[in-house]
Amino acid sequence: MKKIKVASPGRINLIGEHIDYNDGFVLPAAIDKSISMEFSVNGHASRCTIKSDGFDSILVANLNKLKKSTEGWHNYVLGVLYEIQKLSPKLRGFDCYMESLIPVGSGVSSSAALECGIAFGLNELFDLGLDKWELVKLGQRAEHNFVGTKCGIMDQFSSVMGKKGHTMLLDCRSLDFEYIPTKLDPYKLLLLNTNVSHNLSTGEYNIRRAQCEDGLALLSKRFGIEKSFRNVTPQMLDESRNELGILLYNRCSYVIEEIQRVQDAVKALKAGELEKFGKLMGQTHQGLGKKYEVSCPELDFLVEIAEKDPLVLGARMMGGGFGGCTLNLIHVDGIDQFVDKASKAYKETFGITLSYFFTFPSQGISIIENEGV
Secondary structure, eight states: OOEEEEEEEEEEESSOTTOGGGTOEEOEEEEEEEEEEEEEEOSOSSEEEEEEETOSOEEEEETTSOOOOSSTTHHHHHHHHHHHHHHOSOOOOEEEEEEEOSOTTSSSOHHHHHHHHHHHHHHHHTTOOOOHHHHHHHHHHHIIIIIOOOOOSHHHHHHHHOOTTEEEEEETTTOOEEEEEOOOTTEEEEEEEEEEEOSOHHHHHHHHHHHHHHHHHHHHHHHTOOSOGGGOOHHHHHHTHHHHHHHHHHHHHHHHHHHHHHHHHHHHHHTTOHHHHHHHHHHHHHIIIIISOOOOHHHHHHHHHHHTOTTEEEEEEESSSSEEEEEEEEEGGGHHHHHHHHHHHHHHHHSOOOEEEEEOOBOOSEEEEEEEO
């Protein structure tokens, strides 16, 4: 009986938040925290059983009768099965056991790791012949159609395409990308987890996307340009301020500024100008909080503490928002003192215990074991 084990990583995004669905540039990397998945053919034509360590529920699915579930994580898996069957007739019954080392709700995209890990593992198990880009897009469609989050492509791309020691500059319009050697010494990437989720992320995520689409439609019509934020200049935006209204103006303003910030950040990273890179991270957080309005008091509090520490070059919220982690670029000499100070202040202010972890750019989805036929 054929068996296979894969590791599917989460991701960080150094800069370029909420612009992957707006034709922007992003700078993500796969991380060293992953979901391990063991797959085996079970001999059934259509019955699939997925067990997850850490969740009480077990997903039992019938490939002939796939439908949405009321259990949150189930839909990420069901969506992938549904999309695979559109592309290949080879899928059959299987068993899968999963164990995750990715902190759930921390903004490092455990959902994309789950989607892409299932897709990658089944592609190998049943020799479906899908290439990496097909797996990336399949995972995105699963999230759109079964989960209901109209995400961009960055998270799935990062999980599949990651390369150890590199971030990736992805052009979300053309899907061209470049591996960027990422040397941060003597600084490290520290994630502070707020351990809160305000349950707004999916609904508000879709609202932000719709607002950007509305603003872009108005701008493209007014100036006779193709519908892409890459064609909108700051001057065009300013000339349309009254017509857009303050809400859509702010949303579009953030997108246009962030597209440029990512390009500036890549230049700084290539030149080893980490202080400049850190300042751009801070500007991103301010834009996300004030113009895009996806931050929350807990995230803002942690970023403010970081901004006052001379050994932190930059800090910002990461992920969809309304909770999750802040990403901090911090000197190794300042880590212990900073974490202690932030933890005490956070507990005192919010009554919540802060958790944290370090990470670094790592390999994308990979096969750990393959027992063959």
